[in-house]
Amino acid sequence: MKDTEMLEQNVTNHPVKIAARNVQVYYGDSQAIRDVDIDINDKTVTAFIGPSGCGKSTFLRCINRMNDTIDAARVTGDIRIDGEDIYDKRVDPVQLRAKVGMVFQKPNPFPKSIYDNVAYGPRIHGLAQNKADLDGIVEQALRRGAIWDEVKDRLHAPGTGLSGGQQQRLCIARAVATEPEVLLMDEPCSALDPIATAQVEELIDELRQNYSVVIVTHSMQQAARVSQKTAFFHLGNLVEFGDTDDIFTRPQDPRTESYITGRIG
Ligand SMILES: Nc1ncnc2c1ncn2[C@@H]1O[C@H](COP(=O)(O)OP(=O)(O)OP(=O)(O)O)[C@@H](O)[C@H]1O
Ligand SMILES: [Mg+2]
16 A cells, blocks of 8 residues: 555544443453543544453453353443443343444354345344345345355355355355444454455455444554554553554554564564
């Protein structure tokens, strides 16, 4: 990418979508995340980087309450999406997860057809009036997942029969089918080859037009390529957060500098 393109890409004045304050996460007695405050912008890709075990996935899971599904996990603090407290008792986590989609490290299609993988969310959330409507939603999601052309002639074949990279794009299509506002991606390319990785990265760049995207990655090249904002975590702390350009060229904290120059991690 040229320097000028990089600069343009990194100018982001979009409103805050996700605001976290004073977030702590414990697994039993051990604390995995401490005192995290962060504002994540809409229509922006935010990368979470940091050494293994620093709490990236734990914090990511706070944003759609996936930690609710882990018995030992306890989350305190305040996380708001569009000003609404997502941990409020009145919030239904299932509804929340339709609005805040997630893509995991390992592609995890359901043991169903390609069509049914994508139609599943829209069906349970009642997003389609009839079959034609649902067909349209499925096609649009597969197009947004950049996989339509590869699967349009075999929509009723099993999703698990696709290649790894295709499965991951199917999972992205499944995540966008419920019209989420936020997309969380935990190392979405780690099981993919360079070609599939490039396709998913291109897709992430497109998704930014409509969503707030948060991506966990171990690849600093990937963070630099796809994100406009970067957050560096270390031992459960959010050490530094800022424009991706600044984090990679002018880090303020010595821990960030050590990590990006390969001295820790
Ligand atoms: N289900 C769990 N039960 C107990 N401890 C956990 C659980 N999940 C994570 N932890 C602990 O919380 C800390 C943060 O883990 P987390 O998975 O969030 O790190 P990470 O930054 O995503 O690491 P990686 O880059 O290896 O994926 C680690 O010490 C980990 O052992
Ligand atoms: Mg992780």
